[in-house]
Amino acid sequence: MLQEQAAISSAEVDVENCNYKMTIFICNGQFLIWNADDVLKLRQEHHIIGNCIGSLPWKPRQVIQGSLPLRLSKVEAAYLHERGFVSLKDGNEIDKNNFTPSRKQELKLSRMFQTTAQNTILKEQKATELDNLAPTIIRGMAEKHKQRVERTGDQVGSVKFDTFKEVEINKTFSRLEEHQWLEMPLTSSSYDELPGLTDYSFEFGEMEQLMYDVFCDLHHQGFYMTNACKFGGDFLVYPGDPVAYHSFYIAVCVPQNKKISGLEYSRYGRLANTVRKTLLICSKNDDGDVDYLSISWTGIAQSEEPKS
Structure with a gap:
């Protein structure tokens, strides 16, 4: 039975999968898949589950459900490789010194763009929240002004709501850059340059x-x-x-x-x-x-x- 399955020709596999092979990156003895479409394809077409070991960006400390990469067991990786569904790459060969000045500038511009986008969205949310609370805030400001006049005799007008709103928005986002969410790409051009492992053997x-x-x-x-x-x-x-x-x-x-x-x-x-x-x-x-x-x-x- 197993021998019959193993006898599937690479030509048949290529026809069935439209010549597309998923990529498994071997990193320090672990078999990882970073492509989300490949993870879905493994589950739906090949009945391979694996184990997602990454953390979700909006819930980094969770332990119930993981995110990419998907880690395959040695058995699962060998099963897929033997049948020609995947290609293997050596993830240990990534050049750690490939951050050229142009690459650093690209990452810097990406971070600036993300900061600006998050500032815009969060300021709009904060402004909407303050506008919804405007009647309550204005009554509170008027009461404080009245108490100050009775206590000190100071007749200076109360702070306008628009001024209060602007101050609150600026106060909220003064430290955004230190706490912003960063979009981390799961794939890199460096992956394309990794050597393929055509003669890899699962022992x-x-x-x-x-x-x-x-x-x-x-x-x-x-x-x-x-x-x-x-x-x-x-x-x-x-x-x-x-x-x-x-x-x-x-x-x-x-x-x-x-x-x-x-x-x-x-x-x-x-x-x-x-x-x-x-x-x-x-x-x-x-x-x-x-x-x-x-x-x-x-x-x-x-x-x-x-x-x-």
Whole structure:
């Protein structure tokens, strides 16, 4: 099965994908994708989820939902590369001294433009807010003037609302440049100059190879998979996109010749039962096919179990 999939010719892949290949940047052993369209394409067409590890610009301290780049596991990256869906580039080769004077000037002008644009928008918002509060502000100013006259006898006229409004707007944005939001480009011309890795080889150890084979087999059956470290397994297995479905299985990859004690079976089963999932013990038989042993406590519903 896996051999048949691997035999897909590069010509067939190119025709199917209109000669377009997504780019994976390999940076310090991590496999990253920076193009948002590619991330969507991976999810919708290739059922590859990955893990967004960036922070959203409007909520930088959040931990629930990430932004670009998308980090792929070694297994996911190898799966895509073997089938010709992606090209690889060495992200470690970016020239850190490529900020020429013209590039620095370009960044400076970009920041000035962003500052001006944000000033304009925020001043308009502040002006609208003050105009909506104008009746309350004017009454308050009149009351303060009346109290000052009674207390000091000073007959100087009260501050006009337009003057007050101008002062408040200028006070609000006096430090905007220090706290403004900066638009950071996710792609750079430097990326285009990075060398391609045409002879890159994904080297797997015994367990990594088993995980790769299990991933390919489940993926071929139409399942989606994500990392299952937080559930004590290797993969969380979904019947559809994780956005719309809960995972059905926790897949644990075990070499065929490894002995599993009753205590380990109980531990795995109880863990899966606690989170309302079915445990899959995955291994390869002597014929090279992937076998599955499912374990579930009585009362846990099963459906769409992968074919052995």
